[in-house]
Amino acid sequence: MRYWITGGTAVNGNGSFPADVLVEDGKIRALGEREEIAALCGEDLSGGRPRAGAAGPDQGDFQIIDASGCLVFPGFIDAHTHFDLHVAGTVTADDFATGTRAAVRGGTTTIVDFATQYPGESLAEGLANWREKAEGGCSCDYGFHMSITEWTPEVSREIDAMMNAGVTSFKLYMTYDTQVDDKTIFQILRRLKEAGGITGVHCENSGMIAALQEEARAAGRMGVESHGATRPAAAEAEAVGRLLRLAQAADAPVIVVHLTCREGLGEIRRARARGQRVYAETCPQYLLMDDSLYKLPGMEGAKYVCAPPLRGKEDAACLWQALAAGEIQTISTDHCSFTTAQKALGREDFTKIPGGMPGVETRGVLIYTYGVDAGRIRLEDMCRLLAENPAKLYGMFPRKGILAPGSDADIVIMRTGVSDMITAAGQLQNVDYAPFEGWKTTARVEQVLLRGIPVVKNGKVVQERQGIYVARGRYSL
Numbered sequence: 477m478r479y480w481i482t483g484g485t486a487v488n489g490n491g492s493f494p495a496d497v498l499v500e501d502g503k504i505r506a507l508g509e510r511e512e513i514a515a516l517c518g519e520d521l522s523g524g525r526p527r528a529g530a531a532g533p534d535q536g537d538f539q540i541i542d543a544s545g546c547l548v549f550p551g552f553i554d555a556h557t558h559f560d561l562h563v564a565g566t567v568t569a570d571d572f573a574t575g576t577r578a579a580v581r582g583g584t585t586t587i588v589d590f591a592t593q594y595p596g597e598s599l600a601e602g603l604a605n606w607r608e609k610a611e612g613g614c615s616c617d618y619g620f621h622m623s624i625t626e627w628t629p630e631v632s633r634e635i636d637a638m639m640n641a642g643v644t645s646f647k648l649y650m651t652y653d654t655q656v657d658d659k660t661i662f663q664i665l666r667r668l669k670e671a672g673g674i675t676g677v678h679c680e681n682s683g684m685i686a687a688l689q690e691e692a693r694a695a696g697r698m699g700v701e702s703h704g705a706t707r708p709a710a711a712e713a714e715a716v717g718r719l720l721r722l723a724q725a726a727d728a729p730v731i732v733v734h735l736t737c738r739e740g741l742g743e744i745r746r747a748r749a750r751g752q753r754v755y756a757e758t759c760p761q762y763l764l765m766d767d768s769l770y771k772l773p774g775m776e777g778a779k780y781v782c783a784p785p786l787r788g789k790e791d792a793a794c795l796w797q798a799l800a801a802g803e804i805q806t807i808s809t810d811h812c813s814f815t816t817a818q819k820a821l822g823r824e825d826f827t828k829i830p831g832g833m834p835g836v837e838t839r840g841v842l843i844y845t846y847g848v849d850a851g852r853i854r855l856e857d858m859c860r861l862l863a864e865n866p867a868k869l870y871g872m873f874p875r876k877g878i879l880a881p882g883s884d885a886d887i888v889i890m891r892t893g894v895s896d897m898i899t900a901a902g903q904l905q906n907v908d909y910a911p912f913e914g915w916k917t918t919a920r921v922e923q924v925l926l927r928g929i930p931v932v933k934n935g936k937v938v939q940e941r942q943g944i945y946v947a948r949g950r951y952s953l
């Protein structure tokens with residue numbers, strides 16, 4: 477089947493321009509003016525514009541998709557999701573089936589989730605577990621980072637096999653029970669540099685947080701508000717700074733995942749000034765929400781508990797400036813959903829609130845509305861942050877992340893100038909609340925193609941194509 481997407485404005489990381497797109501056998505075949513596409517289709521244009529429905533099997537095996545007045549993006553990539561994750565004594569509300577259905581609805585055609593090495597497991601076992609979870613049915617394409625929690629000579633020897641299996645990025649935690657110590661971080665940075673892999677790190681100083689939690693407990697401050705208070709920006713900035721010094725000594729590139737604050741950004745700037753290769757990711761919640769939400773009454777604030785926590789408004793402003801300046805390379809979601817009933821596990825003790833929130837469904841419309849439409853970033857910045865840069869950083873470019881001949885036909889058709897609102901009632905995310913409940917959006921994802929087949933039509937998921945595992949190459953950003 478061939479599809480001819482006509483009348484839209486194509487957006488790539490280097491700009492936007494009016495263009496039709498011809499899709500054939502799952503790939504983008506051509507991008508250009510209507511006449512050029514028509515010539516390729518062998519279509520006689522004397523009758524004027526191609527019309528929806530005009531082409532049946534008799535007139536050639538292509539269908540017209542009308543994108544008039546819409547933006548046409550390469551499929552968005554969300555390189556930070558947690559589906560079907562057992563954590564904090566419970567399991568995330570979204571599994572791969574519900575999470576990826578919500579993802580494509582929001583224009584995300586590829587996710588990169590975190591396969592995790594549980595205690596005593598090899599990396600191969602961890603990866604096999606996660607591939608099995610995902611093979612139960614995914615609505616978008618998927619790949620995996622590998623979270624390393626135990627580092628032994630055997631695990632070190634597995635790195636090349638992981639790279640060959642298309643797992644080329646690895647995740648380390650500087651906090652939680654999955655944390656690794658400085659010696660391990662250094663050794664892994666060295667090993668991954670040698671193998672050509674790249675390391676993403678959750679940066680928070682676990683000792684500082686543990687001490688502050690003890691103080692809060694001793695003072696009887698066990699409510700949600702203590703979540704933010706016990707994980708200060710200094711804890712993040714210290715860990716970012718330490719990581720970057722380890723990376724400097726290891727002479728290795730590194731990714732700071734979910735950067736939240738001005739002070740952490742300052743550490744990244746200093747490392748870059750030293751000549752280091754540092755990449756940074758942030759998330760919509762850190763750009764659009766702030767820590768005043770933790771003061772909401774009862775368990776309301778628990779909906780926004782995540783780590784690192786939400787920060788002040790000035791931090792968000794600083795992150796937006798850094799996005800516009802190209803200092804932050806990707807916007808992912810850290811989608812890690814729990815229902816309000818699950819959040820209530822921490823009713824008596826804020827440290828027991830499962831951390832994380834949903835977001836995989838709403839990233840595109842939020843970043844368009846509050847980034848592009850609000851004049852904070854440009855349209856091509858949005859394309860780089862949501863598609864091109866994650867594709868490059870995680871070894872999928874130019875197969876994904878760009879509208880170009882030969883690339884996978886993962887395509888998002890977004891209508892702008894609309895007046896919509898985010899609600900829990902209207903979402904596919906398998907959660908009973910929406911963090912952005914009631915937020916207005918000026919964009920709507922109308923159609924999505926996954927490798928050349930429509931999977932969202934008129935804003936509804938039609939699931940006519942299953943997602944596949946994407947074996948990724950080395951980073952190239």
Ligand SMILES: [Zn+2]
Nearest residue numbers: 556558810812
């Ligand atoms: Zn995460």
